[in-house]
Amino acid sequence: MNKCIYLIIFFILIFNKVYSQNDKFVNEIISDIYSVSLNDSKSYDWLEYLSKNIGPRLSGSLNAERSVKWTKKTLESIGLDSIWLQPVMVPKWVRGNFEYAFIESSPGNTINVNVCALGGSIPTPSSGIKSNVIEVKSFKELESLGKKNIKNKIVFFNRPMQKELINTFESYSNAVNQRYDGARIASKYGALAVIVRSLTLKHDYVPHTGVMSYGNIPIKSRIPAMAISTNDADLLSSLLNLNPNLKFFMKQNCRNFPDVLSYNVIGEIKGSKKPNDIILIGAHLDSWDLGDGSHDDGAGVVQSMDVLRILKKINYKFNRTLRVVLFMNEENGQKGAIEYFNISKKKKTNHLIAIESDAGGFTPRGFSINTNDLKFKKILSWKKYFEKYQVHYFVRGQSGVDIEYLKNENNVLVGLRPDSQRYFDYHHSSSDIFETVNQRELELGTAAIASLVFLSDFFQL
Amino acid sequence: MNKCIYLIIFFILIFNKVYSQNDKFVNEIISDIYSVSLNDSKSYDWLEYLSKNIGPRLSGSLNAERSVKWTKKTLESIGLDSIWLQPVMVPKWVRGNFEYAFIESSPGNTINVNVCALGGSIPTPSSGIKSNVIEVKSFKELESLGKKNIKNKIVFFNRPMQKELINTFESYSNAVNQRYDGARIASKYGALAVIVRSLTLKHDYVPHTGVMSYGNIPIKSRIPAMAISTNDADLLSSLLNLNPNLKFFMKQNCRNFPDVLSYNVIGEIKGSKKPNDIILIGAHLDSWDLGDGSHDDGAGVVQSMDVLRILKKINYKFNRTLRVVLFMNEENGQKGAIEYFNISKKKKTNHLIAIESDAGGFTPRGFSINTNDLKFKKILSWKKYFEKYQVHYFVRGQSGVDIEYLKNENNVLVGLRPDSQRYFDYHHSSSDIFETVNQRELELGTAAIASLVFLSDFFQL
Numbered sequence: 001m002n003k004c005i006y007l008i009i010f011f012i013l014i015f016n017k018v019y020s021q022n023d024k025f026v027n028e029i030i031s032d033i034y035s036v037s038l039n040d041s042k043s044y045d046w047l048e049y050l051s052k053n054i055g056p057r058l059s060g061s062l063n064a065e066r067s068v069k070w071t072k073k074t075l076e077s078i079g080l081d082s083i084w085l086q087p088v089m090v091p092k093w094v095r096g097n098f099e100y101a102f103i104e105s106s107p108g109n110t111i112n113v114n115v116c117a118l119g120g121s122i123p124t125p126s127s128g129i130k131s132n133v134i135e136v137k138s139f140k141e142l143e144s145l146g147k148k149n150i151k152n153k154i155v156f157f158n159r160p161m162q163k164e165l166i167n168t169f170e171s172y173s174n175a176v177n178q179r180y181d182g183a184r185i186a187s188k189y190g191a192l193a194v195i196v197r198s199l200t201l202k203h204d205y206v207p208h209t210g211v212m213s214y215g216n217i218p219i220k221s222r223i224p225a226m227a228i229s230t231n232d233a234d235l236l237s238s239l240l241n242l243n244p245n246l247k248f249f250m251k252q253n254c255r256n257f258p259d260v261l262s263y264n265v266i267g268e269i270k271g272s273k274k275p276n277d278i279i280l281i282g283a284h285l286d287s288w289d290l291g292d293g294s295h296d297d298g299a300g301v302v303q304s305m306d307v308l309r310i311l312k313k314i315n316y317k318f319n320r321t322l323r324v325v326l327f328m329n330e331e332n333g334q335k336g337a338i339e340y341f342n343i344s345k346k347k348k349t350n351h352l353i354a355i356e357s358d359a360g361g362f363t364p365r366g367f368s369i370n371t372n373d374l375k376f377k378k379i380l381s382w383k384k385y386f387e388k389y390q391v392h393y394f395v396r397g398q399s400g401v402d403i404e405y406l407k408n409e410n411n412v413l414v415g416l417r418p419d420s421q422r423y424f425d426y427h428h429s430s431s432d433i434f435e436t437v438n439q440r441e442l443e444l445g446t447a448a449i450a451s452l453v454f455l456s457d458f459f460q461l
Numbered sequence: 462m463n464k465c466i467y468l469i470i471f472f473i474l475i476f477n478k479v480y481s482q483n484d485k486f487v488n489e490i491i492s493d494i495y496s497v498s499l500n501d502s503k504s505y506d507w508l509e510y511l512s513k514n515i516g517p518r519l520s521g522s523l524n525a526e527r528s529v530k531w532t533k534k535t536l537e538s539i540g541l542d543s544i545w546l547q548p549v550m551v552p553k554w555v556r557g558n559f560e561y562a563f564i565e566s567s568p569g570n571t572i573n574v575n576v577c578a579l580g581g582s583i584p585t586p587s588s589g590i591k592s593n594v595i596e597v598k599s600f601k602e603l604e605s606l607g608k609k610n611i612k613n614k615i616v617f618f619n620r621p622m623q624k625e626l627i628n629t630f631e632s633y634s635n636a637v638n639q640r641y642d643g644a645r646i647a648s649k650y651g652a653l654a655v656i657v658r659s660l661t662l663k664h665d666y667v668p669h670t671g672v673m674s675y676g677n678i679p680i681k682s683r684i685p686a687m688a689i690s691t692n693d694a695d696l697l698s699s700l701l702n703l704n705p706n707l708k709f710f711m712k713q714n715c716r717n718f719p720d721v722l723s724y725n726v727i728g729e730i731k732g733s734k735k736p737n738d739i740i741l742i743g744a745h746l747d748s749w750d751l752g753d754g755s756h757d758d759g760a761g762v763v764q765s766m767d768v769l770r771i772l773k774k775i776n777y778k779f780n781r782t783l784r785v786v787l788f789m790n791e792e793n794g795q796k797g798a799i800e801y802f803n804i805s806k807k808k809k810t811n812h813l814i815a816i817e818s819d820a821g822g823f824t825p826r827g828f829s830i831n832t833n834d835l836k837f838k839k840i841l842s843w844k845k846y847f848e849k850y851q852v853h854y855f856v857r858g859q860s861g862v863d864i865e866y867l868k869n870e871n872n873v874l875v876g877l878r879p880d881s882q883r884y885f886d887y888h889h890s891s892s893d894i895f896e897t898v899n900q901r902e903l904e905l906g907t908a909a910i911a912s913l914v915f916l917s918d919f920f921q922l
Binding site for chain 2: 034201425439444
């Protein structure tokens with residue numbers, strides 16, 4: 001009996017010792033990761049290059065191809081084990097050089113407003129469209145108005161993002177159907193075109209673009225769609241109240257071209273023990289054509305590359321393979337993500353965990369995790385290591401648009417969740433520029449991802 | 462026996478019901494507070510006025526007096542029960558119109574650098590000071606160099622803020638003695654003047670001012686002190702490595718004047734049941750003279766005023782008295798805080814809790830709380846109400862410079878803790894301007910403070 005107790009105590013002591021040694025080691029490695037990221041980061045310099053020397057990189061554009069070449073070269077400078085380009089055909093939509101709109105309260109009495117074509121939209125006729133406007137807040141309202149009230153008018157979707165929601169992505173989700181489906185649905189009622197209130201919580205004169213879709217409706221039924229700045233949307237709404245018969249003029253000459261060849265950019269550090277187990281770190285290389293795409297998703301691109309650089313620098317040998325994937329065409333088609341998924345499926349690639357950074361280069365608050373109960377619990381047990389770094393938000397939810405394609409029953413998909421308050425001030429607009437990114441906030445995001453990658457390897461997720 | 466069990470169950474049910482009703486009510490009120498703050502805030506508009514129409518407001522300046530008048534008028538517009546000005550004599554230091562410095566590697570070979578006088582410093586002679594430079598990282602280094610190496614030289618304090626600390630206020634604390642005590646200590650060794658590396662984590666050309674002190678050293682022993690931008694500090698350090706005999710020229714004509722009359726601005730909503738129990742919400746009205754003091758501490762000023770406005774709007778009657786105090790002269794003397802403390806002591810004012818916002822208008826992360834065990838535990842039990850609003854950081858620590866004077870064994874002092882990553886990019890420099898404040902981040906801070914005020918009243922702290 002006595003022997004038995006001694007044995008139990010012995011094992012408890014051993015266990016505790018191993019456990020606390022583990023804890024100490026883990027804390028040291030994470031401290032190293034943060035120290036390298038904050039003292040010797042490449043994220044910010046790389047972002048400056050990507051944003052300032054390359055700039056906006058819409059799928060199919062020359063800049064998108066330049067960004068493929070430059071990120072490949074940058075990954076080479078890190079000294080990875082392998083780097084390759086994964087070819088993929090992507091849509092090519094071009095804004096053209098002319099977008100113009102005004103409100104005409106009475107003939108000759110016009111006010112110019114700030115607009116931009118929505119991504120994927122057809123152009124207006126070259127002489128523009130001028131018609132009456134009907135303002136709605138929802139598709140239901142559109143339905144109840146019916147064809148008789150809508151036919152030959154311009155539909156103005158003006159449901160604002162809700163300010164009282166703390167997570168601004170929620171407000172975005174609740175409003176984005178106006179932009180994505182507005183033209184498709186309004187066309188059913190004979191509308192000539194749609195104007196959509198810009199998806200931002202800010203009151204300013206900056207229009208925000210973003211993808212829209214015609215679904216399966218025939219080409220001849222398609223109608224042009226543009227975004228209008230929030231201040232101009234408020235103005236238009238006020239003027240419509242005073243004069244429901246006012247007219248709106250709009251002109252844009254954007255155009256869809258046939259798909260063109262582009263690439264996902266992929267790089268790897270081979271795992272020493274289980275090279276076939278992949279830890280994926282990803283972001284999307286394409287951006288919208290306004291601004292320079294620094295937050296969406298330049299930040300994610302440079303963070304993903306820098307994670308591998310930092311993890312090479314610290315004193316830890318990875319058992320699993322670290323793979324960075326810079327997806328092409330997240331914004332308007334996700335052709336890169338789909339191609340990556342198809343090839344992974346064919347090759348039976350085992351993605352243990354995939355982490356995407358696509359919510360801006362702001363102070364990281366935590367992670368949104370899409371996985372089963374068991375693995376979520378495991379990741380929750382690592383929360384303590386992040387306490388010191390003020391990363392506290394571990395919730396179940398969607399991860400990132402590109403990596404969600406990889407979902408299966410066993411793997412773990414994670415989206416970095418930075419502070420979301422400023423994101424939609426810039427998102428998809430000319431305001432999304434390098435100057436709005438804070439160096440430390442960006443670097444803290446890099447460190448948070450790198451720490452999660454390390455934990456996933458060390459604790460054998 | 463049976464009866465007894467029924468009775469116990471009965472009381473448990475009653476207790477649970479009251480408890481969950483309480484919870485529901487509390488959640489509703491806090492939701493209302495956030496909704497008013499995010500949908501119908503005054504914080505941002507007020508800050509725009511304070512920053513753009515008044516601007517920097519150093520103690521003793523005309524702008525400081527304008528800010529006293531304007532905040533009094535603004536509090537009147539809220540409809541408080543009483544508003545008064547509390548007279549206080551404050552220091553008056555004026556920068557003058559000329560600051561200038563250059564590095565002279567060899568005669569005629571000069572490079573201009575970006576500098577600003579430290580607050581409270583004496584001027585240089587009108588012809589400036591030109592001398593050799595000795596670079597140090599600490600007072601210890603200064604001591605070991607001794608008089609023989611320092612006499613008649615300019616001491617250059619160049620210890621950077623540590624980037625690897627997540628809380629940037631910690632990095633600031635670890636570096637600020639160079640600015641505050643540098644001139645006093647260097648003067649002991651016969652230095653002619655001091656240059657101090659700007660206290661920021663950014664690498665740029667913007668010098669950051671802030672208060673310095675000569676302590677009790679006689680006027681004739683005092684030497685001028687100026688800050689140099691971080692990029693210029695790095696340049697100077699590199700050039701010193703190449704040529705230890707280079708010279709530095711500096712000129713400033715700042716000046717200390719006799720104290721002048723100013724005011725704390727105070728307003729109250731009287732409590733309905735315990736009007737003598739005070740819940741204080743505070744910030745400081747003065748700022749440095751560079752920039753417009755939007756983050757330091759315009760943000761705190763407008764938040765404090767807006768807290769009272771919002772709490773008047775929601776459907777809750779306060780038992781205790783809500784008092785807003787806008788302290789004068791936090792930056793260079795805290796004469797306002799000391800006067801407020803002295804008068805409170807005389808009148809035996811009972812401050813149950815005092816909350817200060819003086820860490821910038823960024824996304825609120827939580828609160829730093831200075832109180833006894835019991836009350837800290839009580840406040841911790843409210844953490845759950847903030848979960849939804851992503852306010853998670855409840856730690857024991859210092860609160861705010863002004864309210865710390867009120868410390869006693871029973872009361873609670875709280876500092877709002879916004880995200881600190883960007884604060885020192887702007888702090889005490891020409892970069893601290895309205896454009897760097899995000900509306901939602903500011904409003905979330907207002908709501909967090911208002912929620913804590915409500916909880917303190919409702920749960921009878």
